[in-house]
Amino acid sequence: MSNKLSSILKDNHVLLTGGTGGLGLGVTPTVLAHKPASVTIPYTNARNVERLKSVLSVTDLDSIRFVTANLTDESPVENLVNEMEQVDVLIHLVGGFSIGKTHEYPYEKWKADLGPFQIIKCPAVATSRRAKAPKYLGRRQNIFNTALAFITWRSLELNLALAFLVLKHSLRRMLEHGYGRIVTVGSRGAVQPGGKLAAYCAAKAGLVALTQAIADETKGTNITANIVLPSVIDTPSNRDAMNTENASGWVKPDSLAQVICFLASEAAVDMRGAVVPVYGNI
Numbered sequence: 525m526s527n528k529l530s531s532i533l534k535d536n537h538v539l540l541t542g543g544t545g546g547l548g549l550g551v552t553p554t555v556l557a558h559k560p561a562s563v564t565i566p567y568t569n570a571r572n573v574e575r576l577k578s579v580l581s582v583t584d585l586d587s588i589r590f591v592t593a594n595l596t597d598e599s600p601v602e603n604l605v606n607e608m609e610q611v612d613v614l615i616h617l618v619g620g621f622s623i624g625k626t627h628e629y630p631y632e633k634w635k636a637d638l639g640p641f642q643i644i645k646c647p648a649v650a651t652s653r654r655a656k657a658p659k660y661l662g663r664r665q666n667i668f669n670t671a672l673a674f675i676t677w678r679s680l681e682l683n684l685a686l687a688f689l690v691l692k693h694s695l696r697r698m699l700e701h702g703y704g705r706i707v708t709v710g711s712r713g714a715v716q717p718g719g720k721l722a723a724y725c726a727a728k729a730g731l732v733a734l735t736q737a738i739a740d741e742t743k744g745t746n747i748t749a750n751i752v753l754p755s756v757i758d759t760p761s762n763r764d765a766m767n768t769e770n771a772s773g774w775v776k777p778d779s780l781a782q783v784i785c786f787l788a789s790e791a792a793v794d795m796r797g798a799v800v801p802v803y804g805n806i
């Protein structure tokens with residue numbers, strides 16, 4: 525890391541949602557390398573906390589506060605944010621995809637929280653191999669459909685409603701203090717939507733709008749909000765789901781982390797409402 529980009533989060537108190545996830549395995553160590561004053565990571569699954577701990581040093585762990593908090597409800601979000609000394613930086617990684625053809629998609633699944641790793645019990649499962657995956661997945665389409673046909677995630681609640689709560693309360697603290705950097709993580713699908721991912725892409729497009737609305741509301745302050753749009757990320761889950769694929773072009777979590785950390789730094793003061801594509805080499 526060059527001198528110019530080292531310690532760019534120095535003395536900042538960082539709220540890092542989703543820091544224990546697949547992308548978090550790259551983002552959390554990178555954030556810590558920039559010497560923040562503290563990093564608060566909410567979680568619901570203790571196993572993911574242990575997985576993250578296994579890639580961090582003892583010194584890293586001293587700067588992290590892990591807090592059990594289900595961010596789909598407002599009071600845990602409010603408590604989490606209020607308990608922080610300050611919220612200088614919000615890096616919001618929480619999200620996840622759902623899959624299914626629009627005309628077969630159950631409305632409850634579209635809008636609601638069904639919990640992670642639900643088995644799809646709609647006809648989309650049976651027909652998923654013939655469904656179209658996003659163009660940028662190219663020849664991975666069949667594997668993508670086969671591997672993911674049996675898994676779905678929450679859509680609007682996980683990617684958008686939850687983000688609203690986290691951004692709302694973080695912004696409140698930032699406005700009190702007069703400083704803030706918000707970085708959200710969307711998806712390439714927000715601007716290049718693919719079939720069978722309608723709920724996910726619509727939710728991520730909503731997250732782009734939410735982030736840009738905040739950027740507009742905070743004009744004239746030292747608070748900024750920007751969003752990155754990754755393509756397929758090289759995470760353990762993607763390696764498992766697409767294990768015969770060449771992952772060399774996938775977005776590396778630590779390179780995406782560098783982009784995120786720059787946007788979260790003082791230096792990015794003139795970037796407001798930017799939608800930053802991070803597509804790797806696919």
Ligand SMILES: NC(=O)c1ccc[n+]([C@@H]2O[C@H](COP(=O)([O-])OP(=O)(O)OC[C@H]3O[C@@H](n4cnc5c(N)ncnc54)[C@H](OP(=O)(O)O)[C@@H]3O)[C@@H](O)[C@H]2O)c1
Pocket residue numbers: 541542543544545546547548566567568569570572593594595596617618619620621709710711712753754755756757758759761762
């Ligand atoms: N993976 C990709 O290829 C890819 C591509 C484009 C965009 N993205 C986006 O990148 C982001 C990170 O993806 P990922 O692959 O790292 O996902 P992931 O491995 O599934 O991790 C999700 C993270 O969100 C946390 N989380 C989920 N629900 C939560 C809740 N209700 N309350 C608190 N925390 C919660 C999880 O913590 P717990 O397990 O403790 O709940 C976990 O840390 C997402 O926004 C995703 O849409 C991913």
